[in-house]
Amino acid sequence: MATPRYKRVLLKLSGEVLMGGQQFGIDPSFVAELAKEVKAAKDTGLEVCLVIGGGNIFRGMAGAAQGMDRAQADYMGMLATVMNALAMQSALEQLGVQTRVQSAIEMDQVCEPVIRRRAERHLEKGRVVIFAAGVGAPYFTTDSGAALRAAEMKCDALFKGTSVDGVYDSDPKKNPDAKRFDTVTYDKVLADNLKVMDASAVALCRDNGIPIVVFSIREQGNLAKVLKGEGVQTIVQ
Ligand code: UDP
Numbered sequence: 001m002a003t004p005r006y007k008r009v010l011l012k013l014s015g016e017v018l019m020g021g022q023q024f025g026i027d028p029s030f031v032a033e034l035a036k037e038v039k040a041a042k043d044t045g046l047e048v049c050l051v052i053g054g055g056n057i058f059r060g061m062a063g064a065a066q067g068m069d070r071a072q073a074d075y076m077g078m079l080a081t082v083m084n085a086l087a088m089q090s091a092l093e094q095l096g097v098q099t100r101v102q103s104a105i106e107m108d109q110v111c112e113p114v115i116r117r118r119a120e121r122h123l124e125k126g127r128v129v130i131f132a133a134g135v136g137a138p139y140f141t142t143d144s145g146a147a148l149r150a151a152e153m154k155c156d157a158l159f160k161g162t163s164v165d166g167v168y169d170s171d172p173k174k175n176p177d178a179k180r181f182d183t184v185t186y187d188k189v190l191a192d193n194l195k196v197m198d199a200s201a202v203a204l205c206r207d208n209g210i211p212i213v214v215f216s217i218r219e220q221g222n223l224a225k226v227l228k229g230e231g232v233q234t235i236v237q
Contacts, residue, residue, distance in 0.1 A: 005229050008047040008123065010155040011038065012146035012197075014162060015056035015084055017217050025056060026087050035091035037223040038128065042097060046227065047123040049153050050130040051146040052088055054080030060138065074138030078105055081142055085132035086110070098127040104136025104145065116152055123153070143197035147204040158210050159226065160197060161217030166234035167196050183235045196236055205236070212236040 013034065020030025042048050057080035063073030085101045092099045100122045101111035111132065112118065119129045134145030143160075150158040164172060165180065167189070172178040186206035189196050196202060196214055205212050215226040215233040225231030 006046060006156040006227065008049070008153065008155050009041075009157050009159055009227070010049040010051060010146055010150040010153065011041070011159045011161060011223070012051045012143065013053065013217060014142075015053035015080065017056075017161060017163070018052070018084055018087065019056045026084065028087070028091070031087050031091045032094070033220070034217070035088060035095055035097070037217070037221070038088075038092060039095045039097050040221075040224050041227055042126075042128060044224070044227065047126075048128045049119075049123070049149055049155060050085075050088065050128060051134075051142055051149060052081060052084040052130065052132070053142040054078065054084060056080075057083060071138040074140075075105075078133040078136070078138075081134060081145075082107070082110065082132040085130045089130055092128055098125070099130060100127055101130045101132055104131070104133040119153060129153075141198050141201070143201035144204065147197070147201040147210070150210050151204060151208040155210065157213055158205060159213045159215065159223070161215060161223065163216065163218050164214075165216040165219075165232045166214050167194055167236065169194070171195070180232075181234045183237060186236055189236055202236070 018026050018031055020027030054077045058076045060074035060077040064070040082103055089099045089101050102114045103111050104114050106113045122129050131149045134140050134142045135148055168178040168180050170178045189202050213233050213235050226233045
């Protein structure tokens with residue numbers, strides 16, 4: 001039997017994918033669809049860590065642009081990621097998938113704090129661990145949170161599900177001749193400022209040898225395909 005490609009992965013979803021067709025917030029029916037994709041991935045025997053952004057609810061930069069204190073606005077953004085994590089937890093548990101949410105900002109009544117050893121145990125028991133509140137500090141993003149948790153949990157790869165099917169040399173929504181890379185180096189992503197994840201997240205993955213797989217989560221069944229190394233994707237390595 002062929003050796004499975006990955007044993008433990010971290011899946012990062014931007015908050016926007018939880019909106020489904022809406023302009024804002026959480027569409028529970030769409031979250032339920034995403035949860036099915038995550039369950040299918042887990043059912044192949046993978047250990048799955050999840051990080052979900054908060055951009056569908058609040059982004060610190062947007063608040064700061066309207067005159068708010070940046071750090072304060074970032075804390076609001078982090079709280080938004082906890083709401084998304086709880087929505088995903090609920091959807092996964094409705095499918096019978098055991099999950100735990102661990103937040104980088106402690107809120108004992110709602111979820112666990114981030115404790116690496118406890119997270120390890122959850123994964124061993126077949127639970128999906130959803131890491132919320134990014135790195136727990138303002139001026140960061142959930143991309144950095146995802147890279148940090150992927151390193152901490154020794155994940156084999158970081159899967160970034162977006163609305164685009166990979167990394168392009170220019171914006172495919174603006175340039176019809178934009179070319180998608182099958183693979184691209186971390187250094188090229190950083191030097192050319194290619195839109196993958198923010199620079200600190202890419203650098204953290206580079207320094208810890210964690211490949212970043214960028215793929216479209218909008219297409220049904222795509223997550224299972226890219227986990228098998230099939231389907232359209234770009235690997236940053
Ligand atoms: N955020 C933060 N520190 C972190 C993670 C997130 O301050 O470690 C805040 C920041 O304001 C950010 C918001 O939370 O804009 C939502 O996260 P993000 O923008 O990464 O969400 P996504 O774009 O993935 O939906």
